[in-house]
Amino acid sequence: MNNRRTFLRAAGATALGAAAVSRAGAASLPEAATRSSATMQPPPPPPNGRPYNPIVTLNGWSLPWRMKDGVKEFHLVAEPVVREIAPGMKANLWGYNGSSSGPTLEAVEGDRVRIFVTNKLPEVTSVHWHGMLLPSGMDGVTGLTQHGIGVGKTYVYEFVLRHAGTFMYHPHADETLQMAMGMMGLFIVHPKDPRQLKVDRDFAFILNAYDIDPGSATPKVNTMLDFNLWTWNSRAFPGIDPLAARTGDRVRIRIGNLTMTNHPIHLHGHSFEVTGTDGGWVPKSARWPEVSTDVAVGQMRAIEFTAAAGDWALHCHKSHHTMNAMGHDVPTMLGVDSRGVAERIAKLVPDYMHMGDKGMHEMTEMEMPLPENTLPMMTGTGPFGAIGMGGMFSVVKVRDTVKPGDYRDPGWYSHPAGTLAWEYAGDAERPVRASAPKADSNTLDVRKPSGHTGH
């Protein structure tokens, strides 16, 4: 009964409900571009429509559109995908158009967009346009504003973009499962005047998290807080792209949080301002300088700074969020002589790992035997050896020589003479110290092993 004529009539109406597309109507679907590579796509300039300064999605890409009678038509396909979380580990996730996170949608304030969503999942889904001002019937809440998009069906969402800013999309259907499986993406609305809010580099990523047992590949979907992979766009360090910039560039980084906890995002070597929040842009007079900004659950933040030469860590400041899967449940072994114990236990429990008695850095330099398909807890190699990081960590690499529009990894920073910490080789002097009570027989040097559910 939903024939081609009624579809076309519906598509031409100003207030189109989220309507199922008929088989005949599906013949006019825009091409669904797909991409499974996790390498960063250079920002594509808009081929038509209003001009804008394109976004750079870390380890991601922007979805091409088709311009039809002045409407930007996108085609999202919800489907199972395989995502490389970092070299050495792949995960079975759900996403859009071959990737998780899904592709970034880019459009301009005032644009009318028509977004076709095809469901290739084994259950119903929907898409909620997180943060957008739109007609209630386009809000994508299954049961409340629409039927779920049935398996194999396509729905159409159509609305005018009323304000510029950083937005996200995700399902509002079986969302604990569907978001735990990686269904989410960014939706960037650029200002009408491309000179407004112009920066030299505009990066974006989504904070997400997975609970994938070492040796397996599919997330546990009922985990509430105790995730073991903390990711940006479903990538963990050292799999996260560096953010390359030229010295003096005005740099914006947009961050959206679709995990179950907050993430204080911290940048070294700069002070920045939060210039954008969930509701839009922050007036200049209301900004204040920061080095960390907390991105709460469901929030988006845009930060801006003037790039200073160097290699600068950018990371979540919850230290457990800069480590990967292996080793999360190890007891504290500081000061405990456990020589030989680990080796003997490892024979019985193949993925057993213990904390070293002098701390855990030694683990970053050891070749630990790992079960297949997982990531060491702390990893990455820099010019001075093991970086000992995982999870939500990357490096802002600022150089005098990076060319405008070049986002390739410029390699490691060469520090100007006299600006690098060095090892002191002179005589040790007696340092000033606070007086502390001495350890005695009542001092415990072992702590009870415990989990880490309180992230």
Ligand SMILES: [Cu+2]
């Ligand atoms: Cu965090």
